[in-house]
Amino acid sequence: MWFRNLQLYRLPVRWDMRIDQLEDQLARRAFTPCGSQDPESRGWLPPVANGPLVHAVGGQWLIALGIEHRLLPSSVVKQEAEERAARIELEQGFKPGRKQMKDLRDEVTQEFMPRAFTRRNKVYAWIDPQDGWLAVDVASVTRAEDILEALRQSLEAFPLTLVRTELSPVAAMSDWLAGGDVPGNFTIDMDCELKSVTEDKAAVRYVRHSLDGDEIKTHLQEGKLPTKLALTWNDRVSFLLTEKGEIKRLQFLDVVQEEASAGSEDAAELFDAYFALMTGELRQLIPAVIGILGGELATPAV
Incomplete structure (x- = not known):
């Protein structure tokens, strides 16, 4: 899990x-x-x-x-309804009207629905x-x-x-990339996406590419803002932080998975071991991420 x-x-x-x-x-x-x-x-x-x-x-x-x-694809319903409409046209001598076509589609949907996967x-x-x-x-x-x-x-x-933070993820990621470092036990990995705020919406994406050169700083100086940045926390969990503060592409590194697997043979025991270790890591990771974003802001209910 x-x-x-x-x-x-x-x-x-x-x-x-x-x-x-x-x-x-x-x-x-x-x-x-x-x-x-x-x-x-x-x-x-x-x-x-x-x-x-x-x-x-x-x-x-x-x-x-x-x-x-x-x-039940709409294309299937449409095709069957049109075939029935063609037969009706032959019988009555003119095409079915809009309401009759709607009734035919509803009829086909009701008839086909129980047989749909x-x-x-x-x-x-x-x-x-x-x-x-x-x-x-x-x-x-x-x-x-x-x-x-x-x-x-x-x-x-x-x-x-x-969840809202004092610093926007975009502002924080810009500072980290400009300085080449992230506070706390975080390191910058090799994936990043930057987008322009101008009308052309120019974007550049780095995949498995070093982010510590002058090229990144040039993009920042030209006004491009980071919308995604890959990070690793404490050499245990890697993830992609987005401009909305989402945590994506979570990967628990080998040392974590080895700890979870140790001594567990039964499938149910292994599931629980994975879940326990995952939640244990996340309960430390989440406050750490919020911390490097300046801490939490009070926010309205959703």
Whole structure:
């Protein structure tokens, strides 16, 4: 269990929610597969097969939202509706009107929907009730909103706030690149993206390329701003910091994974060992990242 991304949100420190309360409230919206006419179904699934809806290890909680879609392409519906319309035209001597075509598409959709294949995804979220963090393992805020909306609908109270920092990530990354150094136990890696604020939106991307030369400083002087920067923390975790403060492309380095694997043979034990070590690392990494961005600002609820 290793997260690849962190869309990060704030819960009250020492959140007033017991694990049994969370379990009960999520159970009200437990996942059920799509019905014959349902294009989509959403609900809570056990993060670990046959387990509870809230998987707990060392006081850290893992939840999972199941999202199932019926795969009925609009092109299939359109083609079938047009074929039926052609037959009707032969029978009645003129083309079906707009309303009749809409009725045909609705008829085809209703008829084909029960036979459509389904695809199911799991979206994982980690809750740290001790330090007050909620992190969703998705690459975009839009996808994170799926699980946030499901939590709002499931929980009696959900006091979530955005994470904001004193320094904007763009300003901080500009300073680090200009000085060639990052405060704390962070090092600059070899991936970076810079974009111009002018109308031409010129951009330059470095992949596996040294960032400590004059070339980067020249781009900064010309007005390009960093929107992504690869960093490593404490020689244990590498990641990509974005202009929005997102943490992407998380990679727990070999030393961390070796520690997690030591002494674990059973699959369930290994899952818990990975989750425990991952959350242990992230509980140190997150405050460290916020620290080099100047600390937290009070923010409104979302």
